[in-house]
Amino acid sequence: MDDDTVTPRELAERLRAGERLSVVDLRDRDEFETWHVDGPAVAATQVPESRFVQAEVTGGAADLVDGVPEPVVAVCGRGEASDYAAGLLREAGVDAVNLAGGMEAWARVLLAAPVPTDGPATVVQYQRPSSGCLGYLVHDGDRAAVVDPLRALADRYVADAAERGVEITYAVDTHVHADHVSGVRAVADETGAEPVLPEGATDRGLAFDATLVGDGDEVPVGDATLAAVHAPGHTSEMTAFRVDDAVLAGDSLFLDAVARPDLEATADPEAAAATLYETLHERLLALPDDALVAPGHYELDARPRTGDAYAATVGDLRESLPALAMDEAAFVDHVTGNLPAPPANHERIVAVNLGQEEAEDDVAFELELGPNNCAAG
Known part of the structure; x- marks a missing residue:
């Protein structure tokens, strides 16, 4: 400066x-x-x-x-x-x-921060401070997977992997995003990586070839694995991934809020909120208290909570998030009654991410400018 x-x-x-x-x-x-x-x-x-x-x-x-x-x-x-x-x-x-x-x-800034785990994987969190979007690079040995990459910044993950001496073999989305244009296909085109999406993406109209993973499936990354955990609620196909003692939670559980349930066009928000309640209590909160939750977004006024990373333990979130202490009825009312405006252009972004519609790079970049708005208030 x-x-x-x-x-x-x-x-x-x-x-x-x-x-x-x-x-x-x-x-x-x-x-x-x-x-x-x-x-x-x-x-x-x-x-x-x-x-x-x-x-x-x-x-x-x-x-x-x-x-x-x-x-x-x-x-x-x-x-x-x-x-x-x-x-x-x-x-x-x-x-x-x-x-x-x-x-x-x-809008083109991307910062990186390490996410500590207790196993073989190295996990890097990528932070987009203009929108609060978070993505991840997971690598072990000479193999890597990028999770929830942004199309506008696809070259950054590729360059970072090359600098680390690892090859991106998988490009993974946790769900069909509504707030930003996915970089899965862009990373795959640039590196030859295999695109990976949750199997429920087909029910939403997925229109390009990808490897589909269901609950319990594993994506190998050297001696480490990304273990799929079906976590519906935000969307029907939403899938988190366990990495050693951490979980890449996607848009299900954030550090300051829980996911909104209304961005899938065919979903009933109250039913989706009830599904999210079940996901949180039976899947994510059932993890050990010291398991580290690494979400898909952060609030722009939030501070990092694990070094420079936006991540927190299950135990910390259980104590700090009031929504997690609510019974199901109160939770559904809270989640459906505190919905901000949806992300700008969310319906078109979903269509682009499903491969149903194409968008040039400059158009895709303009579509996603602004806050992500993927959390309930």
């Missing part, structure tokens, strides 16, 4: 570390309210670009951020208007930098 600019990766690392800073967003109010840079110690505010233009003529740029704690990061769509605004703020004596590349570049 120089005195004028912060790169998206640098900003992401600072936010993950819990650094306090303010974000001043120059985009339109609706864009800001839908999606903005966030973090556990971020104060975000929206100031229209037009007010900075006016301030250049009349002075008083510092007044636009009066009461906003420093340091300040100025943000816009592509990093141009915010560069201009950050310059005005610095001239007015404010500690301000520009987010290089703006929100478009922010």
